[in-house]
Amino acid sequence: RTDGVSNPCWVCHTAGLGPNTRDDVELQASYGFSEAAQVNHWTNLFVDRGPFIAATPDAEILAWVRQDDYGPLRAALAAQPGYRGWVPDLDLDRGFDDDGFARDGSGWRAVRYQPFPGAFWPGGGSTDDVFVRLPDAFQRGADGVPSRDVYRLNLALVEAAIAGVDDPATLALDREVEPIDERLLGVDLDGDGEVRAATDRIRRLPPRYAGAAAAVKVEALVLPLGTELMHSVRYLDPDEPGLRARRMKELRYMRKVEAPDAWARLRAYEHEADEKDEGRLPRYRGDALEGLVNAFGWRLQGFIEDADGRLRLQTDEEHRFCMGCHQNLGVTVDSTFALARKVPGRDGWRPQDLRGLRDRPQVGHVDGEVLTYFRRVGGGDETRSNDELIARYVRRAATAGTPPELDDVALRRAGPGGELDLVGLLAPSRARALALDKAYLAVVREQSFVRGRDAVLAPATRVQRRVDDASTGLAAAGRVYRDGRSHLRWDPAVSR
Incomplete structure (x- = not known):
């Protein structure tokens, strides 16, 4: 209520x-x-x-x-x-x-x-x-051999695709990730103009995942099949x-x-x-x-x-x-x-x-x-x-x-x-x-x-037993909000 x-x-x-x-x-x-x-x-x-x-x-x-x-x-x-x-x-x-x-x-x-x-x-x-856990192909290199580095890279791409939204209006991407090897993908992920052995930022998503998962498209805000x-x-x-x-x-x-x-x-x-x-x-x-x-x-x-x-x-x-x-x-x-x-x-x-x-x-x-x-x-x-x-x-x-x-x-x-x-x-x-x-x-x-499976210490007093009036009263009070987001601002200056 x-x-x-x-x-x-x-x-x-x-x-x-x-x-x-x-x-x-x-x-x-x-x-x-x-x-x-x-x-x-x-x-x-x-x-x-x-x-x-x-x-x-x-x-x-x-x-x-x-x-x-x-x-x-x-x-x-x-x-x-x-x-x-x-x-x-x-x-x-x-x-x-x-x-x-x-x-x-x-x-x-x-x-x-x-x-x-x-x-x-x-x-x-x-x-x-x-x-x-990502599917087996995401855990292997292009040669089919299990590769922890490839798996880490693919998980970093998933992290950037799902959690990397920096601006809800533009869906701009700028995500800190664990150190990954861009060479495994052949793509400049951090936008510094080079494909390097180690980077910890992803500012652009590649078209596809790495290794044996190279046929799978990378999609913003979408997790891979499997x-x-x-x-x-x-x-x-x-x-x-x-x-x-x-x-x-x-x-x-x-x-x-x-x-x-x-x-x-x-x-x-x-x-x-x-x-x-x-x-x-x-x-x-x-x-x-x-x-x-x-x-x-x-x-x-x-x-x-x-x-x-x-x-x-x-x-x-x-x-x-x-x-x-x-x-x-x-x-x-x-x-x-x-x-x-x-x-x-x-x-x-x-x-x-x-x-x-x-x-x-x-x-x-x-x-x-x-x-x-x-x-x-x-x-x-x-x-x-x-x-x-x-x-x-x-x-x-x-x-x-x-x-x-x-x-x-x-x-x-x-x-x-x-x-x-x-x-x-x-x-x-x-x-x-x-x-x-x-x-x-x-x-x-x-x-x-x-x-119901909530743990309640006493009978709830602010819960409707039956809804007869459709209005919550929040619109009239100016308390409806359009800005709820799963994504958070991870400012570097704040300790975590």
């Missing part, structure tokens, strides 16, 4: 860039639900988890979040005859080398990135990490420096299985609009056993805990939770989030770690993303339920015609020249972290994910 003053919608619903021609800014001004969605089915938001939280000892929840549920999942799937879906082949226990490559030789590489505002800040109850992404959503461990627990709440996987052309993308947007106008729920190809395929060629499959804490395949209905965000949002880049927010260069090729990350402006913005979020939302999450962050940074809540009064000085402490990082700025207290873990465990025990 926006109350006409709080706009968390701007971070997702915005004008798309490049091939993403989706412009869903109107969803900031109007709830715009189809008839099927006018009643809020996320009823877990209104459940009082207080008794369960109080009855669960801290030692019990700490023991829970420190257990490994990923290894047992891999073993169970490998032993399952006839299973048609994705089997995770990344050995997390073997870890990653200094360049972020998996030591198991699987080709997976760890990505360090700025967490998506609001929903993926740790105060909401979760941490996460992301890994990427790209894989693995995303784990985890509990909080307040005793870990980066807050990430060993136990996974969910394991999510995406693989690009089709490469739709511009016409197919436009038709997908039209089809989604037709479904909404007709009051129908979206339909997707595929099933839970193999994953659902969105309109832009991505197959998504996910695992979630069963009541005993084992990761299990999500049901068809549970899979749809993922499809909404990874199909028709203006803010996504080729249906994805994390790669566009990658830390530039070598420092962005290692396991996710919020420590040392600063509050940075989105491209086209002046102030940091966290500060901007608080100004537009009046809190640290979509429903303004995080009382800790409100107490830290909100002096007076917004009212009709009056923006919130914030402690700007405190919010800027993780910006340029400040003494904090995102952990120091946004981390929950130990008590809140454990309470959020317990609240989510209650949902796990119930297996009630179809009613």
Whole structure:
């Protein structure tokens, strides 16, 4: 519920860039639900988890979040005859080398990135990490021999193509990357007039990728066919420096299985609009056993805990939770989030770690993303339920015609020249972290994910149970924004 003053919608619903021609800014001004969605089915938001939280000892929840549920999942799937879906082949226990490559030789590489505002800040109850893998041809030289240098070059080209937008109006490109060898491609990538053995900037995209992938075109804001992404959503461990627990709440996987052309993308947007106008729920190809395929060629499959804490395949209905965000949002880049927010260069090729990350402006913005979020939302999450962050940074809540009064000085402490990082700025207290873990465990025990999987400490009071009035009140208040972006300004002067 926006109350006409709080706009968390701007971070997702915005004008798309490049091939993403989706412009869903109107969803900031109007709830715009189809008839099927006018009643809020996320009823877990209104459940009082207080008794369960109080009855669960801290030692019990700490023991829970420190257990490994990923290894047992891999073993169970490998032993399952006839299973048609994705089997995770990344050995997390073997870890990653200094360049972020998996030591198991699987080709997976760890990505360090700025967490998506609001929903993926740790105060909401979760941490996460992301890994990427390009197809085998991208990992080999023109002679077909595996080549780490070629793979690094191709990953740098992907980074520049997806994350390198420096100006949303022109899509100008200027991206810091890890040191790469231009000679492997024969193209002057940094625009200095030479093809050199080492450069750490890409200012122009070549027509094609390197090595055995030389037949594949490089497209701005488009990932190559066969790209894989693995995303784990985890509990909080307040005793870990980066807050990430060993136990996974969910394991999510995406693989690009089709490469739709511009016409197919436009038709997908039209089809989604037709479904909404007709009051129908979206339909997707595929099933839970193999994953659902969105309109832009991505197959998504996910695992979630069963009541005993084992990761299990999500049901068809549970899979749809993922499809909404990874199909028709203006803010996504080729249906994805994390790669566009990658830390530039070598420092962005290692396991996710919020420590040392600063509050940075989105491209086209002046102030940091966290500060901007608080100004537009009046809190640290979509429903303004995080009382800790409100107490830290909100002096007076917004009212009709009056923006919130914030402690700007405190919010800027993780910006340029400040003494904090995102952990120091946004981390929950130990008590809140454990309470959020317990609240989510209650949902796990119930297996009630179809009613919502947010960790809520008390029944939500700023959430609609039913939408009868289409207007959010934000347009009349002048609080609709067209400038939400995944891309960030990585100014060299700001430490990361």
